[in-house]
Amino acid sequence: MTPDSGYIIDEKYTxxxxxxxxxxLGAVEDARDTVQEVLTKHLSATKEHITDEKNYLIRSVINFAINLKTRRKKTRRKDDIWLPEPVASDDTADKNLHLNEILSYSLLALMERLNARERAxxxxxxSFDYSHLExxxxxxxTEEHLRKLLSRAKASIQKPLPRHNRPPDxxxxxxxxxxxxxxxxxxxxxxxxxxAADIQFYADGGGKIPLAAKECAGASQVAALQMVIYxxxxxxARLExxxxxxxxxxxxxxxxxxxxCQVFNLHPELGTLQQIHVVLDPDKLKLLSKQFKP
Incomplete structure (x- = not known):
């Protein structure tokens, strides 16, 4: 389904x-398609058994997204770097995306280590402060299974980043x-x-754009790579x-x-660059291209 195919507009839920x-999912179009698919099925389904429509839809979207994420990851090569689609979150951003609930870029990228269920x-x-029971x-x-999934997720991420960083200053x-x-x-x-001495660099060309490097680590190596890339x-190039x-x-x-689109993660106290994520995949730049036309 494409953006032009006509989304059901129900602002109360979308x-x-x-x-x-x-x-x-880490992808805007996949997220929109997921919401659309769930709402479409919901409109034509019987609803007598539903006591809390909002939570029912949230549950449906989460499970649909888990299944889609699992299928997407199976199609990737293990050595590929897959970065989330960047979403503008400044004054020019699309306010309909409800940016307050969207996670920081670094955390989304870090969660690619997890399987879809662990991620959810x-x-x-x-991030959403749901209880174990919920x-x-x-x-x-079961709650026991949930605790195992959560423990594995935390161990994989090791040092969880904040839900979303403060606005850049x-x-x-x-x-x-x-x-x-x-x-x-x-x-x-x-x-x-x-x-930072242990700075990390990741680049995602989506298999469409040649890359100077997919990944790199360490200040001397990343600095040398940045010189080559520039x-x-x-x-x-014109930079904004x-x-x-x-x-x-x-x-x-x-x-x-x-x-x-280069996304930077800075140490909150030291101000040093911790990570640089570079998205070159044209498909992941479509939304930003529409929002930031030259």
Whole structure:
């Protein structure tokens, strides 16, 4: 189903349901399709057995999204880097996406380590504050099974990031300015000083765009890679600052075409760069391309 095929508009529920689907799937169009599919079936179904329509629909969306996420992950190669679709969360964002319930980009990316059911359990417990009993009911599992899933999820993530970061401020903008300045001056020592020693870099081209590297770790390695990427791909690009999933980001335009979105995770106290996620997959840039036309 495509956006032009005519979504059922029921703001009372679509606004509530979208964040659950997106946080599990990490893809806007899949999330919209999931909500649409659930609402379509609900409209034609008998409802005598439903005592709480909102929670019934939330449960339906979560389980539909789990099944879809499981199928999607089976089609990926194990060595592929799959990053979530970035969603603008600043003043220019689509307010219908209910951004307050959308998780930070770094946390969504980190949750790709989990299977779909572990991910749903983690989200419902740690982000939406559902009780163990409520989650067990939604997923039709025992509380004992739920606790095992939650324990595995936490162990895989190891250091859970906040539900969503505070809005990027002037200090973070200054860090990105120094980041770009160091790259443009080819000052690798300055660039490394902005990065955490164990900084991580991930890039997702969706199998459509050639990558300088899929992943990289360590300040010296990531700094050297950034120099190569800038000289080879971004030397003539126009860069714009935005906020993506509550984190600072840079959009890169080449001849007025959006070519990449870099999302930065900064240490809340030190201000150093902890992670850089780069989305180059054109399909994952479609929404941002529509929102930020040159």
């Amino acid at each position: 606004d509530v349901l979208f964040p659950y689907a997106y946080n599990i 359990v983690f989200i419902l417990r740690e 989650i067990a009911g939604i997923l039709s599992i 002037a200090h973070e903008r200054d860090v990105l300015e120094r980041f770009l300045g160091a790259i443009r001056r080819r000052d690798i020592q300055q660039l490394e000083s902005i990065m 000289q080879k791909y971004l030397l003539s 600052y935005i906020t993506v999933n509550h984190q600072p980001a840079l959009l890169s335009y080449v001849r007025d075409r959006l070519t990449s």
